[in-house]
Amino acid sequence: MKVALLSESPADEAVLRELVAAVLREPPRFTGAGLRARGWPNVAQVLPAVIRHLHFNTDTDTLVVTVDSDDSVVHVAAHEAPNYFHPQCRLCQLRAVFRQTTKKLPPAHGRARVLRCVGVAVPALEAWLLCGRDPAVTEAAWVEGQASGRAPYSRAELKWRVYGTDRPSLPYEIQRATEEIRRHRSDPRRLEADFPGFGAMARDLRENREMMARGEHLHR
Amino acid sequence: MIASVSFHRFKALRATSLKLAPFNLIIGANGSGKTSLIQAVLRLRSLARLPLSTEGAKAPRKAGGPSIWFRFTAPHADLEARLECVSDVACDLLQVLPPGSSGWPQLQGEIGRIRSYLLDHYAMAGTAPTAPAGDTVLQGNGGNLGAALLSLSERHPADYAALAAETLRLMPEYTGIELGRAADGAVTLGLVLANNEGVVAADSLSQGSLYLLAILVLAFDPAPPTVLCIEEIDRGVHPRLLREIRDAFYRLSYPQSFGLKRAPVQVIATTHSPYLLDLFRDHPEEVVIAQKHGSASVFERLADRADLAELLKEGSLGDMWYSGILGGVPDEQ
Numbered sequence: 001m002k003v004a005l006l007s008e009s010p011a012d013e014a015v016l017r018e019l020v021a022a023v024l025r026e027p028p029r030f031t032g033a034g035l036r037a038r039g040w041p042n043v044a045q046v047l048p049a050v051i052r053h054l055h056f057n058t059d060t061d062t063l064v065v066t067v068d069s070d071d072s073v074v075h076v077a078a079h080e081a082p083n084y085f086h087p088q089c090r091l092c093q094l095r096a097v098f099r100q101t102t103k104k105l106p107p108a109h110g111r112a113r114v115l116r117c118v119g120v121a122v123p124a125l126e127a128w129l130l131c132g133r134d135p136a137v138t139e140a141a142w143v144e145g146q147a148s149g150r151a152p153y154s155r156a157e158l159k160w161r162v163y164g165t166d167r168p169s170l171p172y173e174i175q176r177a178t179e180e181i182r183r184h185r186s187d188p189r190r191l192e193a194d195f196p197g198f199g200a201m202a203r204d205l206r207e208n209r210e211m212m213a214r215g216e217h218l219h220r
Numbered sequence: 221m222i223a224s225v226s227f228h229r230f231k232a233l234r235a236t237s238l239k240l241a242p243f244n245l246i247i248g249a250n251g252s253g254k255t256s257l258i259q260a261v262l263r264l265r266s267l268a269r270l271p272l273s274t275e276g277a278k279a280p281r282k283a284g285g286p287s288i289w290f291r292f293t294a295p296h297a298d299l300e301a302r303l304e305c306v307s308d309v310a311c312d313l314l315q316v317l318p319p320g321s322s323g324w325p326q327l328q329g330e331i332g333r334i335r336s337y338l339l340d341h342y343a344m345a346g347t348a349p350t351a352p353a354g355d356t357v358l359q360g361n362g363g364n365l366g367a368a369l370l371s372l373s374e375r376h377p378a379d380y381a382a383l384a385a386e387t388l389r390l391m392p393e394y395t396g397i398e399l400g401r402a403a404d405g406a407v408t409l410g411l412v413l414a415n416n417e418g419v420v421a422a423d424s425l426s427q428g429s430l431y432l433l434a435i436l437v438l439a440f441d442p443a444p445p446t447v448l449c450i451e452e453i454d455r456g457v458h459p460r461l462l463r464e465i466r467d468a469f470y471r472l473s474y475p476q477s478f479g480l481k482r483a484p485v486q487v488i489a490t491t492h493s494p495y496l497l498d499l500f501r502d503h504p505e506e507v508v509i510a511q512k513h514g515s516a517s518v519f520e521r522l523a524d525r526a527d528l529a530e531l532l533k534e535g536s537l538g539d540m541w542y543s544g545i546l547g548g549v550p551d552e553q
Contacts, residue, residue, distance in 0.1 A: 041536075048397035
């Protein structure tokens with residue numbers, strides 16, 4: 001599977017590379033240089049152009065996109081209902097962008113479309129990095145905090161817990177992020193369970209692999 | 221080091237105050253007072269070099285004329301420095317309150333270590349005309365970039381090695397920094413291309429490469445200033461490298477975050493880059509907006525906006541600034 005990554009920083013990209021390999025249980029081929037967006041809502045703004053670029057100009061099979069949820073509505077099981085779309089849920093929004101963009105595209109490079117793989121880190125990628133290290137950091141804890149009006153932690157606190165500062169240098173951020181995410185390299189199920197926003201991404205990846213194995217992504 | 225600055229009738233800064241953080245990114249329209257803030261800090265440095273006993277102003281000054289007040293952080297929190305001006309642009313009298321304070325000589329020394337930069341790639345691209353005789357401080361326009369690097373390599377090899385490693389990380393097309401001396405003793409600078417493809421001399425390096433090198437010289441300075449003022453820190457640098465630029469200055473302002481045990485350097489930087497501003501989403505307290513209304517400007521801290529959290533749900537800081545929602549944009553007829 002040839003995978004393209006759309007992320008917010010080199011550190012996020014390093015994490016995604018590890019996670020994609022962990023889910024697929026094999027080192028994937030990545031499409032050239034990482035594609036970048038400047039946070040939300042820029043990700044959603046550039047995503048249609050990125051999809052079209054990958055579709056027409058590359059032989060990419062899957063585009064992996066992740067964003068931080070920040071304080072937005074967290075994706076829950078109810079959002080998975082057929083034809084359901086929550087306008088404040090970033091996972092729903094990104095999936096909608098994929099859907100709307102790819103349905104207009106003619107086949108290219110022998111495949112019908114670039115396959116979707118979307119994840120949302122709740123509330124930020126550093127929460128994923130703390131999975132298994134700090135049992136209090138889970139997507140459920142964040143959702144509960146949103147409901148009660150008392151956030152269990154802030155984005156800055158998560159950074160402090162991972163990096164020991166909220167102003168890490170980029171090389172140190174990449175080093176620490178890679179160290180932490182590699183704990184899940186052999187078995188990402190804990191991360192999937194504690195963070196359904198990652199589980200959605202992992203599910204997309206596996207379904208894409210199966211779809212490709214069946215040849216369903218090809219244009220016939 | 222500087223806790224706050226208050227302006228009274230100083231150029232466009234007619235009546236405004238600004239509390240300064242360890243790192244301060246000043247944004248705003250052209251002519252909104254960003255450079256005036258830096259000029260005020262430099263005027264403080266210039267006047268602080270003079271003995272206070274000779275402070276008497278020679279020119280007559282009118283009552284209520286321009287003045288600038290500085291307050292300082294601990295251990296100088298009890299001191300105030302007041303600059304008085306004979307005109308909107310010329311300040312020639314420094315008063316320190318309370319008079320005769322025993323803390324002034326130390327503060328005076330710290331003020332003397334303030335530095336200001338407006339980097340000029342044409343100046344940086346030339347050979348450094350003088351060989352270093354001691355620790356060579358980077359000049360305000362970066363004109364002695366080669367000499368500053370050579371001095372660092374000779375006198376602080378560990379710091380130089382760290383700078384060189386960072387340079388090559390940020391510009392992976394190169395494998396080394398080459399410093400030499402021309403026949404006249406001037407210092408030459410070049411970057412060694414990978415794959416034995418030769419050396420790119422300073423006068424052939426890109427503007428952005430020269431700016432990056434100069435900023436790294438500042439960031440890895442073993443004897444940094446107390447306050448560093450620098451204009452247009454994004455200049456010539458690719459947007460994807462702006463995070464590295466921010467981090468280079470964070471290395472100065474927050475040394476503990478980089479494992480360094482030295483005093484923080486207070487940084488006052490200006491920019492017109494929305495992309496750079498985007499990087500301060502998590503630290504809006506570090507962003508100052510110079511709000512220009514007609515011919516007068518005031519400073520506002522971005523973090524003081526009550527609706528900031530709501531705004532950031534809708535777009536990036538850079539987009540919000542460009543749109544005009546945050547202010548700090550040029551007037552239009």
